[in-house]
Amino acid sequence: MPRSHEKNFQEETTMSIGIIAAGLAVLTGFGAGIGIGIATGHASDAIARQPEASGKINSTLLLGCAMAEGTAIFGFITALIIIFVG
Amino acid sequence: MPRSHEKNFQEETTMSIGIIAAGLAVLTGFGAGIGIGIATGHASDAIARQPEASGKINSTLLLGCAMAEGTAIFGFITALIIIFVG
Amino acid sequence: MPRSHEKNFQEETTMSIGIIAAGLAVLTGFGAGIGIGIATGHASDAIARQPEASGKINSTLLLGCAMAEGTAIFGFITALIIIFVG
Amino acid sequence: MPRSHEKNFQEETTMSIGIIAAGLAVLTGFGAGIGIGIATGHASDAIARQPEASGKINSTLLLGCAMAEGTAIFGFITALIIIFVG
């Protein structure tokens, strides 16, 4: 029983190190969050200046945010792979 | 059996250290996320000033975002290589 | 056999430490991502001011982004060398 | 033989620590990436103000980017020296 208990501890330690890596990976979304915020803020200013251009501005904002969101998704996929595969 | 168990633990520990590297690598997307956000924000401002130039501005935005996204993809590919090959 | 097993573990540990270096190296793209975003943002503003100069502005943007992307590629190549050669 | 094996491990560990130095060295490109982006952004603004001066502005941009790229190349060369020589 002490053996198996020790083994259990080792497995958990190993898994924990990998989980820290998953935590690091998903931090990629930090940058995307800042970037999307900057983009949305400027888009709001822009619509205030030209309310009739709001459709065009919204589509540009959607284009940019989708690409920024993509960088966050890279981090999220990497985190999932680390947890379930690695 | 204790031997093989110990070996198993060592292999898993080794893999875990490599997985932290994958977590670091995918953080490259952090910068790309901020950069794409800055670009999208300025593009929104630009469309507000010249709504009729929105086509040209969107294509320029797409050109820049594709290159910024490329830097995030470098990090993502490196992370995948580290997890599945390294 | 225990000896060879131990050796195997040592080799793998060594490789893992090197892989963290690969994760660090590819982070070079972080700066390029921000830089390309700044460049694209200003290019969008510029096209709004002079839509008829969009061709010249796009070629200047492409010139600058290619050089910034180059710095990310340095990091990516270094990461690949570390993983597959070092 | 156990002795030589141990020595082998020590050599490899030593090399791995050096490779982390290579990962650090190539990060020099981080700054160059941001700098080139700032330069390209201002050059785009400048061309919008004086489209007829785009040739002169592009050559100035190329001059500056070449020097900024140079700082990234210093880091890249140092990383290669550390991997293959050091």
Add this chain to the structure above:
Amino acid sequence: MPRSHEKNFQEETTMSIGIIAAGLAVLTGFGAGIGIGIATGHASDAIARQPEASGKINSTLLLGCAMAEGTAIFGFITALIIIFVG
């Protein structure tokens, strides 16, 4: 012989720590890269305002970039000295 072998290991470990110092040293180029980019950006703005002064502006830019590049070269030389001499 075990003694000399152990000494060998210690020397190599020492060298590895020194190589991390080389990686740190060359990071000096980080700041130079950003600085050269800012200088080039403003020089582009200046040429747009006074295209006929582009010769003078370029020579000033070259003077400034040469000095900023100098700071990167200090880091590069220090890294080379650490690798090959220290």
